[in-house]
Amino acid sequence: MQVIVRRPHKVFLILTGILVIFYYVYTNASVINNRRERLEKENSTSPDYINEEYNVWLIFTKVYNGSPLTYKFKELLDNLMTISTVPLNFNIIVDNSSQRMAENFILKQMSKSDKNISYTFYNIISSAKLVEDIVDVMSNFFSKPGSYYNDVLFYISLGLHRIAPASQKYAILLDCDIYFKKDITLLFDQFKRF
Template sequence: MFNVRTIYVKILFNLTVFLSLLLVFLCTFTILDGVRIKETHSSDTQRLHNSWNDTIKNESKIIQPDDDFNVWLIFTKVIDKSPLMYNFKHLINNLLKISSVPLHFHIFVDSNSQIIAESIFNTTENFIFKYTYYNVHSAANSIMDIVDIMKPHFSSRPGTYYSDSLFYLSLGLYRIAPKTQKTAVMLDCDVFFKEDILNLFNEFKNFNESTLYGLAPELTPVYRHVLYSYKLKHNTRLGDSYPNGFQGYNSGVILINLSAIRKSNEYRQKVLSTEFVSTLTSKYNFKGHLGDQDFYTLLGFEHPRFFKTLSCGFNRQLCTWWRDHGYKDIFEDYFKCKQKVIVLHGNCNTRIPRK
């Protein structure tokens, strides 16, 4: 015959163990609007927090002390041991090793890619940082109107909505990012930082009230090629090489002034509209294939006040495809970069010298 008191003690013990495990789980993983946030800790926590405080104290910047250094990445449709997986792993390790400030990674993922990302984060040690996952399907739905406006003009082969949306997430980031987040850096995964990412964040200090985005020049003649018909009819330096022309922008590295975008009714209601984009693409006889990059370039033609043109050293692209496809004689005029290189960009699958 069972002792009733003994049974109650066992039940109470099991309940206590369950509640303790639940408390540990909740302390490690926080759910906020359906997004899982994990913060890692290490023995270097105090050193990095001191570095953060010294930075805020010694620098006059738009970024406030209660803000994180926000880095946004797209990590979707990833399979194990794929080039994108290795690029992502190299970039995370690179940034954690070279950054003097604690970073907050914001990552667009699907379910399988999140598992791979988690396995990569679990290999990092002795660093303090945060990371937040965002379901790419939910994010795509939240910017559906923007994607539908853009894709007829800036997508070479429109496919599924999911695929199209990846190329325009930066344009809708002001909706997706937490309202408390004032600024963001969005990166392609095929980049490598030779210098501290703080150099890039410091560029926000050079933004004025109308500056919404910061991008470095496109270092190939792709927009000279796309604007061929327009240039035949007009005496313009658009698409020509610097210093006299405008080469266009490359979206591998984007500084985004989220606060300014949220405040700009002109940009959100007029610029991001079917009428405006259709008129602009018609004016320049423009049919692109590079997503948000094409839009930024075209908008830069018409409204340069929305942009801060960064040094080419903040996005030193390595792709030479156009040199071998009709532009060998002028390619170096576009490709040269005489500024100090902070970020290498291995676009079009170019190998990055990670040294």
């Protein structure tokens, strides 16, 4: 019995070799690109939200001329506009009288600063309706007669995602009595860690 051994054609071997090399190069290139992108992201000094607005949320309600909160609000605006290196977008929850006061303070601040201030007002009544169910549940655990926790303002932070526009990926809710010693950008940079 005679055994015939056929040798593959050189063309077949060459094509198979090219396919193996192509597959190897293609898969390694994908792996290398993925690693490169991951390293670039990890080593990036600019946050993902660099093209986003720097959204600062404030609650400014139940104020009157001469109330301590008005002075704190003015000082915070002045502080942020002096120390911030990025354009801030203020989102302020207000009632009708507080809105007029806040807008006056903002316009005065803009007149004495070379920076523009972007701001949007949100009515407290409309905002409270958006978080009504949260307030109902949480107030059972926290509220007592005459307590600070009876006020819907205490629960706004829990439902801020319902009040804020969907386009806002990052936002920081501040009390008006805060004073920054360094640029607020450092606070926004914390979003890079997650």
